[in-house]
Amino acid sequence: MKNLKNKIILFVVLAVLTASFILFSFADVMQVISVLAIPMIIVVIPIYGYAKGIKVYEEFSEGAKEGFQVALRIIPFLVAIFLAISVFRSSGAMDILTWIISPITSKIGMPGEVIPMAIMRPLSGSGALGIMSELIKTHGADSFIGRLSSTMMGSTETTFYILAVYFGSINVKQTRHALPAALTADLAGMIASVIVCHAVFG
Numbered sequence: 001m002k003n004l005k006n007k008i009i010l011f012v013v014l015a016v017l018t019a020s021f022i023l024f025s026f027a028d029v030m031q032v033i034s035v036l037a038i039p040m041i042i043v044v045i046p047i048y049g050y051a052k053g054i055k056v057y058e059e060f061s062e063g064a065k066e067g068f069q070v071a072l073r074i075i076p077f078l079v080a081i082f083l084a085i086s087v088f089r090s091s092g093a094m095d096i097l098t099w100i101i102s103p104i105t106s107k108i109g110m111p112g113e114v115i116p117m118a119i120m121r122p123l124s125g126s127g128a129l130g131i132m133s134e135l136i137k138t139h140g141a142d143s144f145i146g147r148l149s150s151t152m153m154g155s156t157e158t159t160f161y162i163l164a165v166y167f168g169s170i171n172v173k174q175t176r177h178a179l180p181a182a183l184t185a186d187l188a189g190m191i192a193s194v195i196v197c198h199a200v201f202g
Contacts, residue, residue, distance in 0.1 A: 017029075020032075026199075026200055027200050027201075030200070070165075070169045073168065073169050074164070074165050074168045074169050076168075077164040077165065077168035078161075078164065078165070078168075080164070081123075081160055081161060081164045082124070084123075085120075085123050085124045085127060088123065089120075089127070094116060094119055094120070095116075097119055098112070098115045098116055098119065101115065102115055105118075108191065108194055109194050109198055110148070110190075110194050111144070111145050111148070113135060113138075113139070113145050114135065114145060114148055114149050114152065116131050117131040117132050117135065117149050117152065117153070118152060118156075118190050121152065121153065121156045121157075121158065121186065121190075122156065122157070122158060122159040122160055122182075122183060122186050123158065123159075123160050123161070124158060124161065125158040125161065128153060128158070129153070131149075132149045132150065132153050135149045136149070136150070144197065144201055144202075147197055147201050148193060148194065148197045151193040151196065151197055152189070152190055152193040152194075155189035155190070155192060155193045156185075156186045156189040156190060156193075157182070157185075157186060157189075159179070159182040159183055159186055162182070163175060163178060163179060163182065
């Protein structure tokens with residue numbers, strides 16, 4: 001019965017999305033979803049927890065307490081990765097890597113101006129944000145480069161930072177397939193960003 005209920009809810013959601021894409025343009029639907037996504041998450045999660053009989057505030061407080069302890073444990077790992085990022089940028093290695101891969105990315109429609117942000121994104125969120133802000137300031141928020149960099153920023157993750165935090169917090173040194181899988185997902189997000197931006201914004 002529970003599985004049937006979940007399938008009905010999934011079917012209704014898919015039907016509503018399909019009807020929306022048929023009746024309205026893709027850009028309009030995505031804009032509405034982007035506006036409502038975060039408020040819906042903020043509202044739905046506490047309501048769902050309360051409906052399940054979970055003490056939402058107490059659980060939140062306990063999680064915050066544990067988060068503080070985790071933050072103390074991962075400081076050495078964060079220092080190491082921030083130092084490595086600083087060396088990578090200051091040494092000129094990023095500029096050399098950009099020059100090497102720009103002929104490849106140009107064939108899939110990725111402007112060369114976006115490449116530094118694509119390289120920096122798996123390493124540092126703040127570094128990628130700084131590059132994206134400079135791109136938007138230079139080319140404009142409504143330019144293709146501005147929209148592509150924003151989409152790419154939201155479609156990828158700071159892989160090395162996340163791995164350092166998560167594995168460092170539990171003292172795991174052998175990450176096995178986590179890094180290749182995460183970098184593959186980042187690459188897929190970047191390619192999808194290029195395809196979607198060309199399809200939506202031209």
